Amino acid sequence: MAKLDVELKVNGEDYKLQVGSQERLLDTIREQLKLTGTKEGCSVGECGACTVIVDDQAVNSCMVLTAQVDGSKIITVEGLESKSGLHPLQKAFIEKQAVQCGFCTPGMLMSALALLNTNPEPSKEEIKTALEGNLCRCTGYQQIIDAVEMAAEEWGG
Amino acid sequence: MVEYQLLRAHSLDELLEILDEKENVQILAGGTDLMVDLHHQDDKFEKIDYLLDITAVNELKGIKLGNKKGEIGALTTHAELVNSPAINEKLPFIAAAASSIGSTQIRNRATIGGNLANAAACADSFSPLIALEAEVVLRSKGGARKILLEDFVEWPYQTIIKADEVLEKIIFAMPEGEYYSSYQKIGRRKALSISRISLTLLAEVENGSVKKAQVASGAATPFPVPFRKVNKYLNGKNFAAINPVEAGNIAADEMVGITGERWSTPYKRPALGKLVERAVEDLLEEAGYNG
Known part of the structure; x- marks a missing residue:
């Protein structure tokens, strides 16, 4: 099957890629771009481990064919850290101990x-709704919600 | 081994041209159902030569609500419905149904047209739209036809869409005068929940009576249907003469009349009855009738 040409902006960098007809955004991110921070969990949109941001919206990258998002702006977890250091969300996750095994x-x-x-x-409630598509089997969620609240206070608000 | 050629349509004309020219084409929209099938290498892909992505076809997007008529483009996502001020103000039961679907990530991709065209018995978009007596516009290169949504599904996962057609939009008359609505859903959990039963009641009221009621459910029957007997019971009735329990019983009997006695009936009969009862109670309360 013929490959398809796509252009993506990932974490601020432009890429011109060739993708297969069955290649998911998750596959492109991990296998072609070697950005392995994005995880594959359930592969069917239930667990949210593969969540990335496509044109400002959180989506499950296992449920999107890369060719469908040709021309899009994508942010992965690798896009959070900047030259000035960790992102306030990352700092808050550490501070609130919102990470145990780390897969989610x-x-x-x-x-x-x-x-x-x-x-x-x-x-x-809005935080819970935003995170409802992300499963965590370690923390019980409370620390994660606390971390998002903390980041919102220090950075967002 | 699944093999297909992926195509992308960038305009409605291009989309209709591809459907006209090629055979064994499967349309792909938000992908939240189809990508699950693809992951499982479902047998349905054996019959597919082309997967046609339509997410770039802007003509299929958008919400237009006028005073008399409304339309929702097939590619409108559930997130767009949840966040639409017009939908929340005028048709809040559609926003309620859309917000109950999947998760934030799913709602950002999944489309209302995809939910209808996939035609799962548990699809949450049907009952609000059947209560609105909505029609779907099916367009092919040769023209368009309008079909009442309640006639759109032949069997679970089986619709009357022809191979050269695409579901373009959903159209409906806006409810008139004073009206109230209720959307309810029973699932096994809050997020990522597959409906056990969902229910919409939409009622136009006038002078202390129900002028026109529309009750429809999802997941209660193999494919979504309006509950005509309970509509008939409510229509024209003074608030004082409405018994919510009786309305619930009528709906439950009507459901079992369609499905027959099944393994789930001992659960679904009282559950559906109670949802209808609650919806009618909500209607009476919101309409200011205090019994």
């Missing part, structure tokens, strides 16, 4: 970032 963390951070980018002062 990249997806959690992306869902939280998409929320704070559009809603800098979210309520607790």
